[in-house]
Amino acid sequence: MKKHLRLTAALLALLLCLTGCFPFSSFDDRSSVTLSETDSSRPSPTQGESSKTESSKETETAETSGESESSEAAETGETSVGESSENESSTQESSSQESSENLTTPTGEGITDYVVLDNEYVTFTIKSGYSDLFGYNLKVTLENKTDKNLNFTWADTVIDGYSCDPFFYSTVAAGKKANDEINFYSEDLKEAGVSAPSVLTFTLHVFDDDDWSADYLVDERFTVYPFGEAAAKEPKDIPAEEAQKVLYEDSNIRIYVLDAYTDSYGFNVSLYLVNYTDSTLMFSINNASVNGFMVEPFWSDSVPASARDISTVTWYKSDLEENDIATVEDVEFTLRVYNYDDWFADDLLDQTFSFTVGE
Numbered sequence: 001m002k003k004h005l006r007l008t009a010a011l012l013a014l015l016l017c018l019t020g021c022f023p024f025s026s027f028d029d030r031s032s033v034t035l036s037e038t039d040s041s042r043p044s045p046t047q048g049e050s051s052k053t054e055s056s057k058e059t060e061t062a063e064t065s066g067e068s069e070s071s072e073a074a075e076t077g078e079t080s081v082g083e084s085s086e087n088e089s090s091t092q093e094s095s096s097q098e099s100s101e102n103l104t105t106p107t108g109e110g111i112t113d114y115v116v117l118d119n120e121y122v123t124f125t126i127k128s129g130y131s132d133l134f135g136y137n138l139k140v141t142l143e144n145k146t147d148k149n150l151n152f153t154w155a156d157t158v159i160d161g162y163s164c165d166p167f168f169y170s171t172v173a174a175g176k177k178a179n180d181e182i183n184f185y186s187e188d189l190k191e192a193g194v195s196a197p198s199v200l201t202f203t204l205h206v207f208d209d210d211d212w213s214a215d216y217l218v219d220e221r222f223t224v225y226p227f228g229e230a231a232a233k234e235p236k237d238i239p240a241e242e243a244q245k246v247l248y249e250d251s252n253i254r255i256y257v258l259d260a261y262t263d264s265y266g267f268n269v270s271l272y273l274v275n276y277t278d279s280t281l282m283f284s285i286n287n288a289s290v291n292g293f294m295v296e297p298f299w300s301d302s303v304p305a306s307a308r309d310i311s312t313v314t315w316y317k318s319d320l321e322e323n324d325i326a327t328v329e330d331v332e333f334t335l336r337v338y339n340y341d342d343w344f345a346d347d348l349l350d351q352t353f354s355f356t357v358g359e
Contacts, residue, residue: 111138111226121146121217122206127179129196129226135186136196138226141179144172149209150217152180156280156304157202159184161235162192163302163309171209191310198233200224201304235308238272247353252277253337255349258310260357266317267328272310275303280340281348283311288333290315293323297333302340330356 110129117124123143130137144150152170157163168182189195206218225232240246243256254274261268267290275281284300296319301311320328332354339345 111224114224116222116224117204117218117220119218122150122152124152124204126224131196133186134183135189136184138182139179140182141177142170142172143177144174146217147174148211149173150206151209153205154182155203155205156221156302157200158304158307159189159197160192160194160199160233161306161308162188163304163307164188164192193236194233197226198231200226237274237308243272245355247271247335248349248351249274252348253281255283255335257355262328264317265314266320267315267331269313269331270310271301271313272308273301273303274308275305277339277348278305279342280304282338282340284336285313285333286336287352288315288331290320290323290331291325291329293325295319295323295325328357330354 111126112128114126115123116126122145123141125141125143127139127141129139142152150172152168152172154166154168157165164184166182166184168180170178170180172178184197186195189197201221201223203221204218205216207216208214238256238258240249240256243258244260245257247255247257249255253276254272256272257269258272259268259270261270271283273283280302282300282302285297288294288296295315297313297315299311299313301309303309315328315331320326332352334352335349336347337349338347
């Protein structure tokens with residue numbers, strides 16, 4: 001089954017990369033909607049599928065440029081009209097500290113020349129890690145020891161307890177080496193409450209680029225501590241009292257509604273998903289209705305073993321308009337949870353849920 005899904009997964013990953021990796025960005029015209037029988041005073045969480053907008057990239061780049069220019073002026077003793085005063089600089093530093101006060105950064109010198117895997121087929125080495133404006137990055141060296149062209153990719157990546165798959169897909173010709181990078185975006189890191197990963201768990205897949213029906217040469221799971229095992233952080237759970245609605249929880253899974261809101265794309269529900277099992281689970285929604293009319297969001301999300309995820313379900317504006325729905329009043333759907341790697345196993349959940357949206 002996995003071998004048949006490789007092409008589809010790779011094409012989807014490439015499409016996501018070309019469209020900015022995460023098409024549903026933060027929206028300026030977002031308006032909050034409160035679920036009934038809940039506490040609406042809680043701040044909205046960071047959306048797991050959000051990405052940086054172009055404006056935020058430009059702002060951060062401008063700030064970095066400004067800091068660089070100030071540093072150069074300080075070294076040469078030169079000043080210019082409009083240059084920030086010491087008080088203004090202090091205010092900016094204070095603001096920067098406040099914006100990152102909820103993030104934790106591991107201590108230590110960082111990973112250097114760490115050989116993750118060295119076997120008869122490949123050598124996979126993490127050369128170093130570094131942070132930049134857009135997140136955290138790993139520099140890697142890939143060696144192909146075979147006489148075939150090989151593809152390297154990651155799957156089921158977990159950062160500090162939260163699902164966070166980077167875009168990483170690299171092809172190395174037979175008998176060659178390649179340097180590449182694996183990038184984790186800051187919005188995804190914020191979901192786990194970190195600015196850089198202290199625990200990184202992933203499955204490394206290596207397979208023949210010219211024969212995608214062949215078995216994996218490497219299909220192995222690894223755990224890496226970029227700043228040393230002593231700096232590893234415990235995963236941060238979201239307590240039930242911070243959710244707008246608890247949909248379901250037992251010893252295997254947990255599903256909370258964190259937020260409900262409208263934006264230029266439509267009506268959105270932010271879900272907090274927890275997988276307590278030792279298998280990758282698929283969460284999916286079917287038979288969905290809005291105000292009594294069938295409107296499918298076409299949503300599903302896979303969550304690796306012992307991981308959490310924040311995922312957004314979107315009912316698109318065009319679909320709502322086709323059903324003459326101007327205001328969402330109530331939503332109903334069937335939520336199914338099952339073992340992603342064993343489709344013959346019993347479902348962990350197959351249940352219908354509904355909630356009313358307040359004004």
